[in-house]
Amino acid sequence: MRTMKRMAGALGLAAAMATGPNIAHAADVSFMSFTYAEQAGKPSVEKMVEGFKDQTKLTVEPIGYAWGDMQKNLFLRARSRTLPDVAQLSERWLPSVASLPGLVDLNTVYGKDKLEAIFAPDALAIGRLGDKQLALPLISGSIGMIANKAVLEKGGIADLPTTVEDFRKDLVAVRDKVPNSVPYTMATKNNGSILIDFMLWNWVFGGQLIDGQGKAVVDSDASRQALAFMVGLVKDRLAAPEIDRPDARRLMAQGASAFFFDAPQARTFLRNFSGEGEAFDKNVAPIKTPVLHQGDQSTSIQWGHLLVQFASGASAKPDAPADQFLTYLTSDAVQTQFPVEQSALPVTKSARQAVSNDPYLAAWAQATGRARANEVGIWSNAAELTTIVGEEVQGALLGQKSADEAIASMQKRLATSMASARK
Template sequence: MKNFKSAIGAVAMSTGLLMSSAYAADVSFMSFTFAEEANTTTVQAMLDEFSAAENLTVEPLGFAWGDMQKNIFLRARSGTLPDIAQLSERWLPTFASLEALVDLNTVYGKETLEATFAADALAMGNVNGKQLALPLISGSIGLVANKAVLEQAGVEAPKTVAEFKDALIAVRDNVPNSVPYTMATKNNGSILIDFMIWNWVHGGAIINADGQAVVDTAESRAALQFMVDLMTERLAAPEIDRPDSRRLLAQGASAFYFDAPQTRTFLRDFSGQGEAFDVNVLPVTTPVLAEGDQSTSVQWGHLLVQFAPGATSTAEAPAAKFLSYLTSDAVQTSFPLKMSALPVTNSARAAVADDAYLSAWAAATGASRQNEVGIWSNAADLTTIVGEEVQGALLGQKSVDDAIVAMQSRLAESMANATPAN
């Protein structure tokens, strides 16, 4: 975003909030993308460019995606929070109550942010009218396929659930040692996404708009039974998390899994083929129960939050300068594409509108829906409940009916004191 840096400078000048010598010169940046082997070099290059431009050093703190939330809370308790942290969009409600979290409207100005960012991207970081995060990359979570594996199995991209299952059977029977659908069967956060999507496909829901647990229905039972049947028929496998899904699909041992558009970047690395593997990456519309039904996906993105003493910052603080750099045109026309994701600013989206892969992903997105668990203040607890109960059914530790009944009871108890996060 070309004018964002100059705009925030104007904000700082007009309010008299110029950075004083009391501010530290360095910025600490906690990032799960930096911890990903495929992306460490890309992130480091971006940090080096910022340091060269602003004469400020950045300390990267890399943590695995699954460890980020725990480490942020530990650092909050010990008073060692980073200046800037990267979040998955679904985590923001969990951290909304941290006293050090800065409302970025007070730093850059609400009107400036609304004029700069695409509305859908900016909305991911808004909680109760406060802009607690800025978007870094955006997109959706949908179905992706390995085109070469489909061809080996003699099938095309399925449009209905019945066609999807037929395709999985063909892969199982024609592609040796394969896991046709690398459904998430461990890691509660990953399991939640797969169940949520299949639940929507079958007409179910987990939490309604009024905050009521509504999973104890025939539709949700059908969704969970569908997932259990895939396990029973060897169309899915235990002990699979998103990194495993990416690796197996990249190695030609899987046909389908759910992921965000940045999957292309991981697949390039895991395949060992780099960009040559792109011809195999096929965005697929999520199958529907009946032709004519509306396909769906989950809203997705990465966010950036700022922590500061008293939750107070200025547009000229080093951390704020780093945020403005990460959302500048120089970064947004490059980094999201390297991550195989959509830029978040209006100017950057216009500049990369002809990207074929992102256009194909957008065409396969269908009706993207908000994460119905992530919008609540107790999102972490809800995620654990859904993940544990679904996993129990998938592993044969309890029946589908018992899992749904227990899920409903536990969700209702957790929602008794919950409040909407946005």
């Protein structure tokens, strides 16, 4: 919480110094993007920038930061009054970024009714806080489970698992029959990644972290069972320490993992890391998250990338260069190409219809089940909550404390953080 307060102090200073960011760039638009910092995604961003220039004669300066560094650098830029015109966000960051100076309510630029007519409702919703449209969606989907069919075949597994019991049996088969494999590349490092895996398994077992009123409720039998299940996977060498999402993608692409959780854009990473390109697609199977009991509803996490705009006085008009860039990024020309290249769903109604014949995206939509909001990401103290969950889960996975002890400590720390955030 001290970190969040220091950030809040920095923002207060920035807000006191100016009504918005100091926009002064060599190009017409500055675009801060984590996809631009990724080897697999950089060419796609460059293509969008060039396409916008060809259409409008306006120039864009892309600024790349790694996904894990984006929030920190946005806060630092707020302090130095060098926020970009447009920035790419993960959907879970929006609550913490909402207090940055100069953030534009895009309803005031384009009109609420017009946006609702253009965008798919589920996609538009992830950029909304209260009655303000603080972001437009760029790509959308969910975080769910992906299987490697080639690895399952080596493990002698013919049918995809539907229950937790089936899932564990398949992991054992892969461990015993596929040498040097990590059957399930569960996130065991990086608090942000650990949170996702624990949240999903916690839901599978019937648990919850924080209820709709902001009360910590993780101290439950369901949550203890979920964490004990994850601890058992590491203990039995069905998962491994020191695995983050990039590690999972590489192991999956190298034929050394059978299952992991990721967003649909995983296909793009797997194509790249395998060295096989689209030929690797035959191995990639989006599947429903296994359920505890046959008949339970499968679950996933709402996911997407967002676009936010910063402007002096938090005010903008549709013909401003940054707003023309936003319009271009959400046009059919981009939405029928960029999301598909990133193996994600387009965000507009017309673009979704245009790419409805993509078998991978169709399979992903079928496997989504009940997509639930990230129950940590919606709170202003999301960064601290993520740290708490990650540290406690990792402590249990590494054997530093029991699952019961980790859940009890998590409950206490989450409750303290939520109480402080409401003050």
